[in-house]
Amino acid sequence: MNEDEGPLIEDRTVGSTLQVTEACPVLAGRFFVFEGIDGSGKSTVSRLFADRLRSTGREVELTAEPTSTWLGDQVRRGNREAKSDFTETFLYIADRAEHTAQISKWTSEGRIVVCDRYVGSTLAYQGVTLRPHLGPGTLEWLKRVNEPVIIRPDATFLLRIDPSKAMARLEDRKGREKFEKVNFLKKVAALYDRLAEEDPSYIVVDAERPLDDVLGTVWSMVNKE
Numbered sequence: 025m026n027e028d029e030g031p032l033i034e035d036r037t038v039g040s041t042l043q044v045t046e047a048c049p050v051l052a053g054r055f056f057v058f059e060g061i062d063g064s065g066k067s068t069v070s071r072l073f074a075d076r077l078r079s080t081g082r083e084v085e086l087t088a089e090p091t092s093t094w095l096g097d098q099v100r101r102g103n104r105e106a107k108s109d110f111t112e113t114f115l116y117i118a119d120r121a122e123h124t125a126q127i128s129k130w131t132s133e134g135r136i137v138v139c140d141r142y143v144g145s146t147l148a149y150q151g152v153t154l155r156p157h158l159g160p161g162t163l164e165w166l167k168r169v170n171e172p173v174i175i176r177p178d179a180t181f182l183l184r185i186d187p188s189k190a191m192a193r194l195e196d197r198k199g200r201e202k203f204e205k206v207n208f209l210k211k212v213a214a215l216y217d218r219l220a221e222e223d224p225s226y227i228v229v230d231a232e233r234p235l236d237d238v239l240g241t242v243w244s245m246v247n248k249e
Contacts, residue, residue, distance in 0.1 A: 060183035063190030183231035
């Protein structure tokens with residue numbers, strides 16, 4: 025692999041075998057996001073991906089949502105204590121507004137940003153949570169509200185896994201979140217699939233395979249062999 029040739033982006037057809045289609049020789053200032061339901065492995069894969077990028081000499085920022093800032097703390101508190109689903113949703117958006125400003129700064133400095141969860145998580149998770157309140161227009165409403173406070177990722181890797189298998193991975197997790205219920209995750213997974221069909225930044229990855237295979241697939245999608 026020639027690391028100097030920089031990242032590539034591939035064909036993003038949902039559920040298909042992805043083949044490299046076109047080189048994009050940009051070495052830095054890129055923004056990569058990892059999305060997926062709980063138990064998909066996105067936190068682990070994003071961390072390993074960032075480590076591997078650093079090993080090539082690139083300057084990399086690994087970040088996540090909710091963030092580690094005071095706003096991220098309020099999101100986590102809202103998860104536990106908010107009486108209204110809308111309160112929780114707007115806390116996510118407020119945290120993202122500040123996070124996006126930081127991501128923009130990093131990329132303008134030529135750094136590669138790797139993010140564990142971004143706007144897709146709010147669209148998928150809050151899309152399910154708010155549907156009883158807003159009906160069929162929930163997803164479009166969330167897109168409109170988020171639009172002013174986001175930037176477009178160079179690639180969004182959706183780690184796809186069957187929700188029942190994801191739940192099996194979560195069995196031993198302490199302090200499991202309220203979102204970690206199989207019927208809820210099935211609805212979230214369906215919304216993620218819809219986002220992947222509508223958004224060309226999404227690249228779907230089979231997350232049921234061994235970790236090394238998942239990481240290797242992601243790596244091959246952004247680096248020329």
